[in-house]
Amino acid sequence: MNTKIEAKTAFEWDVLEGFSKYPRSIPSKYFYDEKGNRLFQKIMELPEYYLTRSEFEILVNQKKEIIQSWGLSNEPFNLAELGAGDGHKTKLLLEELLKQKFEFTYYPIDISQHILDVLEASCRENFPQIRISPKATDYFEALEYLSSHDTHLTVTLFLGSNIGNFHFDEAVAFMKQYASVSKSGDLMLLGVDLKKDPQVILPAYNDAKGVTAEFNLNLLDRMNRELGADFKRENWSHYPIYDPQTGEAASYLLSLAEQEVYIDSLDLCISFEKYECIHTEISKKYSIKEIMRLAEGAGLTVLEIFRDDEQYFASIILEVK
Ligand SMILES: C[S@@+](CC[C@H](N)C(=O)[O-])C[C@H]1O[C@@H](n2cnc3c(N)ncnc32)[C@H](O)[C@@H]1O
Numbered sequence: 611m612n613t614k615i616e617a618k619t620a621f622e623w624d625v626l627e628g629f630s631k632y633p634r635s636i637p638s639k640y641f642y643d644e645k646g647n648r649l650f651q652k653i654m655e656l657p658e659y660y661l662t663r664s665e666f667e668i669l670v671n672q673k674k675e676i677i678q679s680w681g682l683s684n685e686p687f688n689l690a691e692l693g694a695g696d697g698h699k700t701k702l703l704l705e706e707l708l709k710q711k712f713e714f715t716y717y718p719i720d721i722s723q724h725i726l727d728v729l730e731a732s733c734r735e736n737f738p739q740i741r742i743s744p745k746a747t748d749y750f751e752a753l754e755y756l757s758s759h760d761t762h763l764t765v766t767l768f769l770g771s772n773i774g775n776f777h778f779d780e781a782v783a784f785m786k787q788y789a790s791v792s793k794s795g796d797l798m799l800l801g802v803d804l805k806k807d808p809q810v811i812l813p814a815y816n817d818a819k820g821v822t823a824e825f826n827l828n829l830l831d832r833m834n835r836e837l838g839a840d841f842k843r844e845n846w847s848h849y850p851i852y853d854p855q856t857g858e859a860a861s862y863l864l865s866l867a868e869q870e871v872y873i874d875s876l877d878l879c880i881s882f883e884k885y886e887c888i889h890t891e892i893s894k895k896y897s898i899k900e901i902m903r904l905a906e907g908a909g910l911t912v913l914e915i916f917r918d919d920e921q922y923f924a925s926i927i928l929e930v931k
Contacts, residue, residue, distance in 0.1 A: 615876050622837060622875055628888075629880050636829060638775050638891035639748070642722045643832050649825040651696060656821060658813040661771055662699070664923035665801050669702045672916045672925075677706060679914045679927045680765055680797055686713040690756050691767040692749050694718035697729040699769055704737055715741040719752040749784070757791035764792065769801040771923075774894040777858070778904070781894070785908030789930050798910070798928040805895045806922055808854045815850035815859050815893070823848035826861050826890055838874030845869050849887060857895035862887040901926060 617623035621640060628635045642650065654662040669676070689707070691700060697718060707714060716733070720726050723746040730744050745755060756764060766788070773781050788798065815822055826848040830841035849864040865882040872879050896904070898915070905912045905928055913927040 615878055617876060625833060625837060625873065626876055626878065629878075633887070633889055635889040639721050640829060640832060641825060641891070642720075642725065643828070643836075644722075644724045646825060646828050646832070647696075647722055647725045647728070649821060649828060652821050653817070653825060654698065656814075656817045656819065658817040660810065660814060660920075660922055661803055664918040664920065665769060665771075665925065666699050666702075667918040668916050668923060668925045669699050673702055673706045676799065676916060676925065676927070677703070677710065677712075682712055682763070684713075685762065686715070687762050688717060688756075688759055688764040689714045689767065690717040690719065690752075690764055691769070692719055692752055693768070693770065693772040694720050694729055694744075695725055695770065697733065700767060701733070701736065703767070704733070704740065708737055708739065715743060717756070718742070718744045719747060719749070719755070720744075721746065721748055750787070753787055753791050761793070764796045766792075766796070766798045768798060771801055771803040771893065773800060774803055774896075775892060776894070777892065778856075778894065778900070781904055782907035785904060785910060785928075789909050792930040794930055796930040797913075798926075798930075800926045800928055802901055802924045802926060803893070803895045804917075804922055804924055805854070805857050805897050808852050810922075811859055811895065812850065812852045815852070815861060816848075820848075822850070822861075826863060829890060830863065833873065837876065840872050840874075842869070857897070857900070859893040859895070860889065861891040861893075862889055896924075898924070 615626060617626045624637050653659050694700065704716065718726060718729055726744040726746055730742055733740050733742050747755065776784055827843060827846060830843060830846060833839040834841055845865065845867045847864050847866055849862040850859060852859045864887045865884060868884045869882050870879055902912060909931055910928040911931055913929050916925040
């Protein structure tokens with residue numbers, strides 16, 4: 611591989627880094643371009659993708675208890691959301707908070723400006739009275755941004771099992787960073803996918819219609835579109851696995867042939883062997899014990915745990931000490 615390569619954008623930099631080492635990888639945040647957002651909205655409606663349904667059920671049935679557990683006063687507060695997406699489930703909470711006449715400003719944060727535009731438009735249409743201030747940025751920068759806020763209480767939503775995109779140690783480090791930039795008494799509503807029958811988990815990443823495969827393969831198209839790469843779709847396939855021991859579902863792009871790919875914006879040529887793969891995502895599932903270890907490791911207190919009827923998903927209320 612040519613070593614004198616210059617990366618200009620974060621995407622170029624991350625692709626260069628991920629392809630310069632073995633095993634090869636690309637951070638999962640790059641799934642979410644405009645097409646990726648649309649595909650993820652389709653994934654959320656798939657029968658196999660139980661995660662959205664389970665978390666939705668918790669919020670529909672227990673939203674009052676969840677809000678009650680925050681112990682809000684009459685003071686205005688900040689409602690931040692990390693990786694908000696289209697806010698499909700969040701709207702249940704927004705509606706209830708407005709109904710109960712709480713005064714708050716909603717700060718949805720997402721790496722994708724496109725999905726934030728979709729979210730903002732639908733919030734303004736459905737809740738014209740809402741104060742909303744979206745910000746397109748990475749989670750890590752978001753934490754800095756949130757810490758620069760006023761002295762009001764901040765409740766942070768981190769839904770959709772987004773925390774599962776980190777390995778356990780990374781999740782602890784991230785939550786530690788969240789705790790360190792937050793004020794004592796700040797709260798988080800964390801959505802966590804629970805360990806369950808692997809036969810239920812794997813199909814969520816390998817649906818019959820192939821939408822998840824399309825979502826994964828779109829990464830190749832994105833590199834073709836944005837970095838001038840020449841990946842050939844027919845030379846790659848979507849390959850998901852689930853390891854019940856670590857609780858990690860992982861997705862790969864599997865090279866079906868020995869091939870060379872050229873990335874124009876990096877002036878980089880990469881050789882892939884037949885059956886070599888690119889790691890594109892993990893989605894870690896937790897036991898309740900692991901959730902307690904995560905909170906303890908980050909110095910957060912678990913106030914309450916809400917679950918759906920099937921015990922597939924957990925909504926955890928965490929407090930900064
Ligand atoms: C799996 S979707 C979940 C969306 C929403 N929270 C839900 O529960 O439906 C993940 C969302 O997080 C955003 N995202 C992924 N990685 C991110 C990162 N590192 N920083 C900020 N946003 C990120 C994506 O753009 C996407 O909208």
